[in-house]
Amino acid sequence: MTTFVDRVELHIAAGNGGHGCASVHREKFKPLGGPDGGNGGRGGDVMLVVDQSVTTLLDYHHSPHRKATNGKPGEGGNRSGKDGEDLVLAVPDGTVVLDKDGNVLADLIGEGTSYVAAQGGRGGLGNAALASARRKAPGFALLGEPGRGGDVVLELKTVADVALVGYPSAGKSSLISVLSAAKPKIADYPFTTLVPNLGVVTGGSTVFTVADVPGLIPGASQGRGLGLEFLRHVERCSVLVHVLDTATLESDRDPLSDLDAIEDELNEYGGLGDRPRLVVLNKIDVPDGKDLAEMVRPDLEARGYKVFAASAVAHTGLKELSFALAELVAKARAAKPKEEATRIVIRPKAVDDAGYTVTREEDGLYRVRGEKPERWVHQTDFNNDEAVGYLADRLSRLGVEDDLLKAGARSGDGVAIGPEDNAVVFDWEPTVLAGAEMLGRRGEDHRLEAPRPAATRRRDKQAERDEADQEYDGFEPF
Template sequence: MTTFVDRVELHVAAGNGGHGCASVHREKFKPLGGPDGGNGGEGGSVILTVDAQVTTLLEYHHSPKRKATNGKPGAGGNRTGADGQDLVLSVPDGTVVLDRQGNVLADLVGHGTSFVAAQGGRGGLGNAALASARRKAPGFALLGEPGDARDIVMELKSVADVALVGYPSAGKSSLISVLSAAKPKIADYPFTTLIPNLGVVTAGETVYTIADVPGLIPGASQGRGLGLEFLRHVERCSVLVHVLDCATLEPGRDPLSDLETIEAELAEYGGLEDRPRLVALNKVDVPDGQDIADLTRASLEERGYRVFEVSAASRKGLRELSFALAQIVGEARAAKPIEESTRIVLRPAAVDDAGFTITEEDGAFRIRGVKPERWVRQTDFSNDEAVGYLADRLARLGIEEKLWKVGAQEGDTVIIGPEENAVVFDWEPTLAAGAEMLGRRGEDHRFENPRPAVDRRREKAKGRDAAESEFLAFEALSSGRQAAVEGDDEED
């Protein structure tokens, strides 16, 4: 059963933004209450955060699809929809985030370091937020934007100061077990170590970490054995230690040939040429081990290596090796530039940056830009007023004028957005002047000089009083005529 995973492919999807609400305030004795549609909530984002308690990517190996929650839509009464919950994914220290093409997106080193892998979608504006002096009663709202969705690759590169490299069963696990408190698996057969082991070593006032990398064999850089899977774990180290087996019984092997083989694999992998090297001649406590060490020491020193004769069993030479590593690690740390506090970098747009581009592709004109593409995603094309609002926004941005300049004619195909998610329409130049032709979009003429409700009630009461007076006068007149008729009858 897999217990350690240091490379996974993960599909992350942020939450969509909630749609805005198109609503009109309705309340007794308050006619023409105006728009009161609330904004949609923001979609949740997917965030990768370094957690010191996490040491493997195993969790994402079993569950490679992760999605944050969507924002809630707005409601009447100026009620804003609830925001979606961010999805925080804990990753080990030293995780590198790449896209499918291998481009590095983030290098997460240090507890608490985070990276937004997928940004949540914006919530759409309700018609209350869209109301203005020109557009007093919008009959539409903006749609929420979809959240980002992408495939990423996460690779774990151990954050260690020292890396032990060598053939399988060269004694690397034994050394790390006596140099530190680490307890790796130790056995007398090749490829005992299946995962990198980390240990913490204290030498005087210097504390550093040491990694035991699974054994390398010829062809490791091309994928043979386990070496290629774990060579990435030595990329961050400050010093490499060649652990050479002085007691091997395999024919054709000796410390010098082992060293040349491992160096060839490291060179083939690349990126480690500038790391200082030390050599640990291991297992000098066994029969013939010391003799082989004596024979090869001079040759190694002639090649420029610092050589240490060590034994994990008798602990010979471990103190000298530990302090030599501490010195190199200390020098490497001192040579690193001091990390400055977070700086805010301002990148103003160029003076001639219009915010969009127009290119001609196979007889059509494609418009690309953050604003026009976002506005298209927010538009409800089933609502004519919303489409008109989009046309006004595009015209104000200068797209109409730019299309004329690049030679677009009435009826030409215009595409807004990338190929996989684009809006296509036939260009009508008069559409861009819609604000001038159609007047103020979304205006409700009932809002022009509305009479107060008190005046209307007074007129209604005045009319009622007049009707009652007319009726009483008619009734009095009728009574008078009847009395006159009765009097005539009596006289007759």
């Protein structure tokens, strides 16, 4: 049964925003007291949070589909809907979040570090929030925005100071078991270690962690053996320790050729050339192993390596090794810049980005893509003519209508807003304020109006002109 998972594909969906409410205040002797529809609640986010007590992604391997709750709809009497609850997913320290194409979205390091993987939809505005000097009694409300969703890939890269690397059965697990309190599985056959093991070691005043990486073999960087699965756990380590077997029974192997083979795989994987390295000649408790260690030590030192002869069985050379590792770890920590380790990738928009695009496709259809137009379409109730006219006015004020004319669109041409698999398609009719002639002044109810002084009429006309010049978006953030 699988007990350790370090890579999963997670299918997540944030909560949808609640719909706004279209309501008119009513009480005795006051049948039309003005709009009082409340806003819909925000949909819940899907958040990834680092939890030190979590060491594997096993839970998400078994149940990869996760969804936050939806926001509640608004109600009359200016009552806003309840926000959806955020879904908090605990992940191990050192989790990397990627999209389906392999682009890094976030690199989560440190207890409590969080990342919003899917954002909940905004709640729709009620007709009370949509009211203005020109639109005194809107007969519509905005629908809630759908929550974001999709697939993300979680990869776990072990956070450790030192990585023990070497061939299978080189004695890495035995070494970490005597250097620390870790209790890895130890046996006399290759690939005994199937998951990275972590141990805490004290060298003088320095406390550091050591990772025992499953055995590497030639071709590991291309996926041979288990190496490719666990080479990512070496990336975060500050120091690499080559554990070389001096008592191997294989005639075609020796410590020098083992070192060359592992170095070739590390170089092929890339990004590890700047890590300091130590060499441990292991199993010197075996007579032939001790002799071989003495033979190859001069060659290794001539290559610039600091060499330690050790035996996990006899507990020989461990104290010197732990102090040498502590010194290298302390230097690596001091050299690190004083900044947050967590990395979240932000891709800002260009300063000249209009927020949408208008393109003409081969079949003659004009397609509008952009965050605002697509969001507004999702928030529109197409069964309500007034809401449709409001959408048309918003698009016109944004500049979509002008850009359609520049692109060559004519009356009756097909226009689609949104991606191919989820678009709203309609026959375009260019207008100054779309639908104004057909629907009159949308949202106005003359029964609410009393005779107005001339100054008030002039002020209202000025408000109409101002609204035509700029987008009115209520309390909805851009």
